[in-house]
Amino acid sequence: MNVSRVVSQLTSTFTTRWQRLSRHQRIAFAILPIVLLLSIGVLLKLLSSNGTIAQQASPTNSVVNNDNVVEPESVQQRIAEHSSSVMTLQRWLLSGRNSKEEAGISLTMLQHLQAIAVDPSNDLAWQDYSDELSRLENAVEKQAITTPEATALIATLRYDYAQLRGSVAGMVDSGQDGGVVAAPTITSRGADNQALAKRSSLTPWLLALLPLLASALATVAWLFYQASQQPSLEQPMLRTVDSRANQNAILQLLDEMEPLADGDLRVQATVSEAMTGALADAFNYAVTELRWLVGAIKGSAAQVNESVGKTRDSANSLAQASGVQAREIHRSSNYLNVMSDTMAQLSAHAAESSRIAVDSVEQAQQGTLAIDASVKGLVNIREQAHMTSRLMERLVESSDAIKKHANDIQRVAKNTDLLALNTTIRAAAATGGGETSELSRLSAEVTQLASTLRIATRDIAHLAGIIHQDAALTLSSVKKTNSELDAGHQKAILASQSLKAIEAVSHDLQNQINDIASKTLRQAGVVRQLSANMGVINGITRDSAVGLQDAASDLEDLQLMANALLTSVAGFSLPDTDNDAADGDANDSVEMPTSASALVAKKIKAAVKVDHRSQELAGFGDEPPTSRNE
Template identity: 35%
Template sequence: MPTLERQQSANKVSLFAAQTQQNLQQVDRSLLSRKIIIIPALLFLLSLLGSIYALYRLYQANNLTQRLLIEKETLRQRDEMDAQFERARAVQQENEQNQAAILRLLDELEHVADGDLTVSATVSEDITGAIADSVNYAIDQLRHLVQAINRTAFTVAESSSHTQLNVTELAQASELQSQKIGDVSSAINDMVLSIKQVSSNASQSTSVAERSVEIAHNGAQVVQRSINGMSTIREQIQETSKRIKRLGESSQEIGEIVGLISDIADQTNILALNAAIQASMAGEAGRGFAVVADEVQRLAERSANATKQIDTLVKTIQADTNEAVMSMESTTAEVVQGAKLAADAGEALKEVQTVSNSLASLIQEISNEAKAQASSAGHISQTMGVIQEITSKTTAGTRATVRSVGQLNEMAASLQKSVSGFKLEQDPTGDKG
């Protein structure tokens, strides 16, 4: 019976040892997963409790063989616990090394978070080695990106400043051109009124010439009246000649004004070309401004073409005016000759009639020429209106361009400010990089 009890006690000791081992394994897995430093202390405490309990049961058994078995089992469990303790200590040491490597990497990256791109992470054989290498590559790429942004922002700011100055000068030139065109339009309107007056006088001269023909048919009794009428015609022709001469002088002034407009158009074209060059230097950021500069250049070319047309029309008016003056002078001479013939004898009435017919024809031509000149002057006035409208659009476009360039300059300054917080290495030229 005592043997059976000792056997049962030994079985209980073995069962307790197995449970203790299982509990130790569970505790080992739980504590290792949490990476707690007290693993060795718990293992040692549990091992000590198991040993004490085994000795207590061995003392109760009072059996040498059973005691040896218990001691052997106890030693085996103790060896196994020692092995687990060594594994736990190795895991703890590895965790401590990994934790130290992670803390070192975080300390190095703290400067990067503050904008310092001159630092680099330490590449080692630890668990953070590959991460440090990737971080160094990212820092290097970020450093190059910040340097490129700095250079681009500086270039854009410098180019936009020059462009803004050129466009401002272009806007001032456009405003001056608009004022000059307004003066020319006013002069052309005055010229149109003068030409209409010439046409009206020519129509009146035609009526007088027809009256002279009628008087010539009435006979010698109306010779004196014919002479008076011719004198009146001569005076009117002289007055018409004076007005036509004044028209020629006005045409000369128009030619000078047209030359001034042509110079302004050339200057506008040059300024537009300079603006296009500056826009091309700005690259992608200046593409919108290049379109505006191209539109300004086309407007300047249209202005130049319009001034050429005006110059041609003015030359035509001058030529026609000279011919009209010559015709008027010739007509005056013929009227004087006709008056002399009428005074000499009534037999010269036929010749007077012929001269009167010629005079009527010439006056009709003068009237037609005056009407043509009035039409040409009206066309010139319309052309000047178109030029003035184009110039107004050019001025508005240049002002919009000035605002756009100002916004571009502000964007470049904002871009420089956005990357100014990064710390970069200094290159030999003195620029950040």
């Protein structure tokens, strides 16, 4: 009730005082508060806009930005689209004649994608999918896949994979599993900080303008109070020349201020000796500041728009380059793994060769011993053969002697036979009558004996001849055997020397193979370490690519905000530069936005640089510098 009474009293008082005013005063006091209130509203809106940006860019606030969220349904949809691309690739590979194995790889990729669709935070599935994709890239590298469409689709899959993985990684990092995903990252915060830096520079001016407008509003209220204290303008007795002049001045001031309600900042109130001179001067000052402020906002927004566009393009290019770099690094890492495996196999082969060399040394030693034994045996055989040769020579000599004696015996038998014949003839002659005597019978027996002896000696001589011939052949054979034994002995000695040389060479070979095996093993370890380092670099590059994508997205948002800012101040009309060339304030209004925009662009570049550096350091596990958020 008290409130309604107070309101009723205030209304009555205002009505009473309002009726005391003249028509022009009523118009002035109706327009001026509205204009001032509109100005205050615009300022408050600008302040509110800066405050919103500051709130978004504040490091203490959440990184969630409702304009850049990734809905889970969107992630699922992108995974489905990715799966559709992989299925297309699989159909192409199945239709190819030499790409059945690669079609199997794409089928495995689809299985991994199903696992990813069920649980996007499954890093193992993501890693397996990336490995299978790398196998396809290796197949492209080895010309197993040659069609340009499949090659381009594989490259597109890698790019989509990087973006999709980055989005899901951001979702997981923000801890919003299955909820709203915050896309902004460190890069976006850096860009917002730059916007904040630019817009925060405007805030002091806005705050300074507010008291001025409030003072003007208070002045209008005071004038309204003073005017209402005076008698009404309709009272003819109170009409004086001064009041008429003041009325005219106020009306002129109101006429001059009227375009400001439409946002025309080209207005200029006339400063005179009248009572509205001070008010006009204050109004001109406020309009000048507002003009400068709107000009600065337009110029800065345009500069920001242009700089952000360029930076966004650069970020997109860097993101694409990082994707390509990550793929090449991954491929190089695969090659290093293959090289490491190959070197490990070489080491194993070298170890096996070393074992074979050891066996070769042992075999050579055993061969040397065997040949030495053979040499001794050959020496014994040669001595036995020499003895046999000597015995054969003696046998030949003996057979010759037997043959000689047989000839003597044969000659004796022949003489005996002849003697017996002559004896018989003498005996026959002695008997005269032709009858045989005892002598003739004895002669006949001697003749028979001689004949037998002759036959026996002939057989002995024949046998002796055979023995002599066989002994001669045997002797020749033994001599030939001796010569061959000598040659074999020499060859055996040479073989023994060769085996000893082989043993020495095998021993040296074993040492060298052992050296090769150990060095190869060490090199395989180095290559493995190099591959691991490449993996770390690959992770850093992938993170950089994702970060650059996010930065490009944030820069696009920043550009939208700059455009929105331009739109918000588009309603204000500024004077032409040529017309304001003589005015010192106009020059300031041209220079200040340029300086401010340059400052903003410089800060944006510095922020992007600091962001790159912080991501590289973060990839190695170092703590980011404290100046990152500054």
